[in-house]
Structures are given as structure tokens and as C-alpha cells.
Amino acid sequence: MRNGTYGIDNTSQDFYFPDDHPTMPGWFKGMENIIRKQGMWPENGLNAQCEGFKCVPGCVDCCCRRLLFSQSDFIAQKSQLEEYIISRGHICDFYLKFHCKLNFIKQYWGAVTFHYRSSPKTSDMDAMEKNVLTCLDAVPLLHIRR
Numbered sequence: 001m002r003n004g005t006y007g008i009d010n011t012s013q014d015f016y017f018p019d020d021h022p023t024m025p026g027w028f029k030g031m032e033n034i035i036r037k038q039g040m041w042p043e044n045g046l047n048a049q050c051e052g053f054k055c056v057p058g059c060v061d062c063c064c065r066r067l068l069f070s071q072s073d074f075i076a077q078k079s080q081l082e083e084y085i086i087s088r089g090h091i092c093d094f095y096l097k098f099h100c101k102l103n104f105i106k107q108y109w110g111a112v113t114f115h116y117r118s119s120p121k122t123s124d125m126d127a128m129e130k131n132v133l134t135c136l137d138a139v140p141l142l143h144i145r146r
């Protein structure tokens with residue numbers, strides 16, 4: 001994770017111990033240390049997470065996990081994978097986990113498979129590869145976008 005920020009002036013906060021730390025060089029500081037540094041640690045303490053990740057709906061400080069996840073710097077931070085993909089000039093779009101059948105790639109692959117099944121049968125590898133490429137190109141771009 002990148003450094004976080006806290007306070008009105010967005011003071012930077014390292015989430016990892018420095019490399020010259022005597023006992024835990026380079027280790028993640030932990031949720032409690034981060035929350036304490038931000039001055040939000042309650043007197044009675046907090047559990048790391050609610051049981052079964054089932055936080056009270058609407059509550060933002062029921063556990064360390066929920067408290068940190070509701071902070072603006074955590075919300076704004078993109079994953080390392082997403083940052084890498086964007087830095088390479090691509091669009092990164094994650095789909096919700098409803099069902100794999102709703103993913104357009106799955107729909108596209110289904111259309112390709114349908115085309116391939118209607119192509120002439122062959123045991124020649126070169127012919128099969130040619131059929132696959134033809135079938136991949138046979139799905140109209142408009143169908144993929146829909």
C-alpha cells in the first residue's frame with residue numbers, strides 16, 4: 001500500500017516500519033498503529049474486524065477494518081494491479097461478482113464456441129488454428145459491445 005494521509009492538512013503517514021527499524025524493518029505497521037497515529041483509536045479499543053465480516057449496516061467505526069476502509073485516503077487508493085494497468089495505457093474495469101455468465105468475455109467466448117462448433121471438423125492442427133482465428137473474428141464488434 002502507498003502511504004496514507006490523515007488530518008485536515010493531509011499529513012502523510014507511512015504504513016510500513018522503516019528499513020532501519022530494530023525489530024520489524026519494512027513490516028506493515030498494523031491497523032491499530034495506523035488508527036492511533038490518526039488519533040481515532042477509541043478508549044475501549046476495537047476488534048480487528050466484525051465477526052464474519054458482518055459489520056453493522058451504516059456504521060463506520062465498528063471495527064478497525066471498517067474504520068480504515070471508510071477513510072478518504074483508503075477509498076481513493078487504487079490497487080497495485082489497477083495502477084499498473086492504467087500506467088500501461090489500458091482501461092481497467094472490474095466486474096461485480098454476480099455471476100460469470102454476465103461477464104462480456106464469457107458471452108464473447110460463448111459466441112466464438114458456437115461459431116467453432118459449426119465449422120468443418122478437422123484433425124489438422126493448422127486447419128484448427130485457422131478455424132479458431134476465423135471464429136474469433138466472426139463475432140461482430142457490435143455484439144461484443146452489447
Ligand SMILES: [Zn+2]
Nearest residue numbers: 050055062063
Ligand atoms: Zn465492523
